[in-house]
Amino acid sequence: MSALDRLARLDRRWIFLVTGLLVLIPLLWPLNLPLTPAPPVRAYHDAIASVPPGSHVLVSADFDPAARPELEPMLRTTLRQLLQRRCKVVVVVLYQGGPLLVDQIVRDVAAAQGAVYGRDLVNLGFKAGNEAVMVLMGQSIPNTFPRDQSGADVRTLPVMRDVRNYSSFRLLVSIATGYPGTKEYVQQVQGRFHIPIVAGVTAVTAPTMYPYLQSGQLRGLLGGMAGAAEYERLMNERGAASRGMDAQSLAHVFVALCIVLGNLAQRARARREEG
């Protein structure tokens, strides 16, 4: 039996084992492969960097723990960049699985940056209603979210003093895993309320955002863990996304190799059966 024949009969558990090892080993012993930020990532960074200090920025963090490895580093770095620029950050959540996770991240970053909750940033929490909530925020954010995540009246918080609707914000940052997410913000909010939007999405979703990026409806885009890692690189940080990129690199090479080897093995088997 030839090597290709043996390959064709390979038990899938070997593939699982190699995948596991290729993900685990670089996490333990990093390769530190160099990162080159792509143009959409630079645009995302520059859009935030051009927001004047003291301006309000709306961050919609719409993801749950499943997308955490890709989107949490984006949210953390974004909040850090905004707070370092002394922007006033208002966070909302429209994705049902995310409120607690997002709240932990917001409080974590705020504590690390020395930001005061209620004065420098606020988490308005979750509201069910998808696109309807997005449109309602265009009329009045305090009416749509009368209380923040911890139950405080948002009208009593200094950070919300000048916030009425989308016109109060210089930028909308949408970090989203699916529905409702960036696509809905572009369709329901960007065209109607003309607020500049940048987005961070999962790698699976990123290609579907390119039409909006090219049309200028999105000012910048982070796609998956790679986008998050490149953004960390621009911020001169080495966070969770940068550490994960070595593992993702090897996993991608292995999947590519699997496609090639799988086809070679299949062809060898087909040739033998014909013969």
Added chain:
Amino acid sequence: MKRELPLFVTAVVGLFMILSFFVPHQLVSVPADFLQQSAVIVVAFGIVLGGANLLRVNLEAVVKRQPDWPYRLVLIAGLLATVVIGLIEGRDFQALGTRSTWIYDQIYAPMSSAMFALLAFFIASAAFRAFRVRTVEAGLLALAAFLVMLGRVPIGNAITGWLPSGLRLGAVSEWILRVPQNAANRAILIGAALGVMATGLRVILGIERSYLSGEE
């Protein structure tokens, strides 16, 4: 009347919401705001109804001892435990240190992450067993997948670092995403948007009635 009234309400509300997009006058915008707020409330009710339906369907399956009934029992137990604990804890159920937060951190988050992480293993296995290049189109798809997969990670640029910058895998993958992928994606988007508009019009005009108890 049972059918005519919902059709009439749908048509009036649909046309009114289209009007509100173009007419900012308060005679239109105030009722439109009210309707949008009502939509949020209806969605909130929908969540309750969804939970009740989930309970009904799975309870029925457990009572009838359908083949996968033990899994359904776990689902019912999880659903009831989460809701009851949330109700007992009241308004502060999301505060630090509550049982609801513990359920989220220790059960929901790890299980949700684990399910997603399994994808890596199944994608590798599927790439080996199922991704067959039998036609030119499949070959092009495989080539594009190959270039984008390697170009989107640092190792792609590392192994093509000796090439001019425009030919490195990172730049090639960015070009694929920006040009051919984008063209195809835009076509799909425009087609889908036209479909949504047509469906919306059909609903408003009462031609599409499947939302009324399944009638076509």
